[in-house]
Amino acid sequence: MKPKLINSIEEMSVIRKQLKGKIGFVPTMGFLHEGHLSLVKEAKKKTDVVIVSIFVNPTQFSANEDLSTYPRNIERDIELLTNLEVDYIFFPTNEQMYPDDFKTWVNVDKITQVLCGKSRPTHFRGVTTIVAKLINIIDPDLIFMGEKDFQQLVVLKQMIKDLNFRTDIVGCSIVREKDGLALSSRNKYLSSSGRKKALCLNKSLLLAQKLYNEGLTSSNEIISQMTNLIENNECIIDYIEVFDPKTLEHIPELVGGCRIALAVIVENTRLIDNIKIV
Amino acid sequence: MKPKLINSIEEMSVIRKQLKGKIGFVPTMGFLHEGHLSLVKEAKKKTDVVIVSIFVNPTQFSANEDLSTYPRNIERDIELLTNLEVDYIFFPTNEQMYPDDFKTWVNVDKITQVLCGKSRPTHFRGVTTIVAKLINIIDPDLIFMGEKDFQQLVVLKQMIKDLNFRTDIVGCSIVREKDGLALSSRNKYLSSSGRKKALCLNKSLLLAQKLYNEGLTSSNEIISQMTNLIENNECIIDYIEVFDPKTLEHIPELVGGCRIALAVIVENTRLIDNIKIV
Numbered sequence: 001m002k003p004k005l006i007n008s009i010e011e012m013s014v015i016r017k018q019l020k021g022k023i024g025f026v027p028t029m030g031f032l033h034e035g036h037l038s039l040v041k042e043a044k045k046k047t048d049v050v051i052v053s054i055f056v057n058p059t060q061f062s063a064n065e066d067l068s069t070y071p072r073n074i075e076r077d078i079e080l081l082t083n084l085e086v087d088y089i090f091f092p093t094n095e096q097m098y099p100d101d102f103k104t105w106v107n108v109d110k111i112t113q114v115l116c117g118k119s120r121p122t123h124f125r126g127v128t129t130i131v132a133k134l135i136n137i138i139d140p141d142l143i144f145m146g147e148k149d150f151q152q153l154v155v156l157k158q159m160i161k162d163l164n165f166r167t168d169i170v171g172c173s174i175v176r177e178k179d180g181l182a183l184s185s186r187n188k189y190l191s192s193s194g195r196k197k198a199l200c201l202n203k204s205l206l207l208a209q210k211l212y213n214e215g216l217t218s219s220n221e222i223i224s225q226m227t228n229l230i231e232n233n234e235c236i237i238d239y240i241e242v243f244d245p246k247t248l249e250h251i252p253e254l255v256g257g258c259r260i261a262l263a264v265i266v267e268n269t270r271l272i273d274n275i276k277i278v
Numbered sequence: 279m280k281p282k283l284i285n286s287i288e289e290m291s292v293i294r295k296q297l298k299g300k301i302g303f304v305p306t307m308g309f310l311h312e313g314h315l316s317l318v319k320e321a322k323k324k325t326d327v328v329i330v331s332i333f334v335n336p337t338q339f340s341a342n343e344d345l346s347t348y349p350r351n352i353e354r355d356i357e358l359l360t361n362l363e364v365d366y367i368f369f370p371t372n373e374q375m376y377p378d379d380f381k382t383w384v385n386v387d388k389i390t391q392v393l394c395g396k397s398r399p400t401h402f403r404g405v406t407t408i409v410a411k412l413i414n415i416i417d418p419d420l421i422f423m424g425e426k427d428f429q430q431l432v433v434l435k436q437m438i439k440d441l442n443f444r445t446d447i448v449g450c451s452i453v454r455e456k457d458g459l460a461l462s463s464r465n466k467y468l469s470s471s472g473r474k475k476a477l478c479l480n481k482s483l484l485l486a487q488k489l490y491n492e493g494l495t496s497s498n499e500i501i502s503q504m505t506n507l508i509e510n511n512e513c514i515i516d517y518i519e520v521f522d523p524k525t526l527e528h529i530p531e532l533v534g535g536c537r538i539a540l541a542v543i544v545e546n547t548r549l550i551d552n553i554k555i556v
Contacts, residue, residue, distance in 0.1 A: 009442065013444070101436075102440050103386055103387040103388050103389065103436060103440065104384065104385070104386045104387075104406075104436060104437050104440035104441055105384070105385045105386075105387070106382065106383070106384055106385075106441070107382070107383050107384075107385060108381055108382045109381040109382070109383070110381050111381065128382075129441075132441050133440075133441055133442045136441055136442040136443050136444060137442045139444070158379075158381060158382060159382050162380050162381065162382035162411075163382055163384070163407075163410050163411055163414055164287065164411045164414040164415045165414050166291070166414060166417070
């Protein structure tokens with residue numbers, strides 16, 4: 001059966017009140033790929049009713065970013081979600097989500113200032129604000145999000161805990177192409193040679209794990225070798241960071257369970273990826 | 279029957295899930311007076327289950343304010359709420375509400391920068407954050423708040439609308455002593471001569487209404503006459519403002535439905551009051 005399409009907050013709220021059982025929610029910006037679909041599949045397994053939102057959230061883009069060109073294909077998204085037997089697709093308008101007199105923001109301190117927050121200083125404020133709104137509209141028992149945006153996951157878990165939202169986030173593993181490239185809607189921007197260069201993100205993370213397996217633990221030394229690998233592929237590093245997965249604080253020596261994340265500009269496209277060191 | 283006392287967020291959440299009917303919520307900082315009790319009475323009329331919170335919220339006080347001396351009397355509060363047949367009293371600890379790793383804030387722009395926001399720049403951030411938390415914990419259908427803190431009412435309504443919280447605020451009229459002084463827990467700080475001087479707040483607001491009735495509409499002229507009245511009572515004006523009740527923006531000419539609010543320092547105590555011009 002085709003999912004019910006809902007494009008008004010009002011209608012979503014009315015429908016939500018009538019829903020019974022455990023509600024699973026997958027927030028997306030559309031242009032769905034297997035990464036998103038893995039979240040939907042996980043939601044189908046763990047909850048009774050699955051709601052997917054499609055909303056390209058303007059407040060998480062800064063003025064110099066790719067809001068206007070961000071890829072969209074709502075028809076294809078609906079088809080993919082129909083195949084997975086999603087129950088509801090919520091795709092509100094900008095005007096409804098951010099009316100002219102909108103003036104409320106949710107801010108998480110500290111952990112939004114590091115990693116991606118350094119080069120995208122207002123990004124997480126947009127993410128936390130839209131997710132707070134979506135939580136209130138959809139009232140989900142569980143929210144399913146990918147670990148590719150690892151910092152986003154940590155920031156949103158902090159928000160949910162601090163503001164006592166009655167929901168929880170399930171983090172799901174990164175989905176990759178066969179050659180290792182992490183799926184991202186932004187991969188679409190890459191030329192075929194850029195597509196090959198972009199493999200350096202995952203390769204450098206695998207190199208870090210290999211170096212750690214061989215006994216190297218110095219974060220600086222490992223980051224240095226990752227840097228060489230990436231720069232040899234003509235890509236520009238925004239950051240590479242070794243950190244504690246709970247606090248997102250830099251750690252000088254790798255330990256099992258720590259994370260390494262990076263943002264790299266390939267052609268004109270900023271891509272991110274990360275790995276849990278085991 | 280005595281209200282059930284709840285001092286843990288966890289317990290409050292568990293109990294809330296079992297409650298049926300319309301839930302009314304009165305958030306307070308304790309040291310209850312007839313103003314608070316009027317909110318409880320209104321809640322009893324309009325809802326099926328009434329929950330009162332008592333929590334002196336540290337984040338809405340700045341370092342130079344009266345957090346440590348803010349009056350408290352939990353036993354008396356419980357007695358007063360028992361008399362009114364309140365169902366639940368929620369009084370969480372600071373440590374639960376703001377654990378060491380707390381880092382999330384709700385900010386409302388613009389309307390928190392005017393009026394009381396000018397001299398209390400972090401006050402409303404504390405108010406919006408604690409109320410967002412309490413809404414999530416208590417999940418009320420209606421929240422009852424007094425119009426004495428008129429700006430607070432407007433700010434919280436904006437937050438609820440912007441973040442799509444599934445609740446609404448009922449604003450209740452200011453309760454005054456027979457001589458016109460608006461009830462406030464902070465009136466306790468006044469000496470008997472300060473108590474008399476403090477009447478100038480309400481008197482100056484009544485003067486404004488009288489001048490408007492007589493045909494005067496210039497905000498500047500009316501504020502000037504209010505200023506004289508207050509300064510003649512040896513009180514220090516923080517602000518007097520004539521504004522639109524929705525936007526809180528200054529208006530140069532009084533019109534029916536506009537508000538006048540003021541903050542005045544009497545002895546060492548900052549008091550507020552306001553009036554709707556009719």
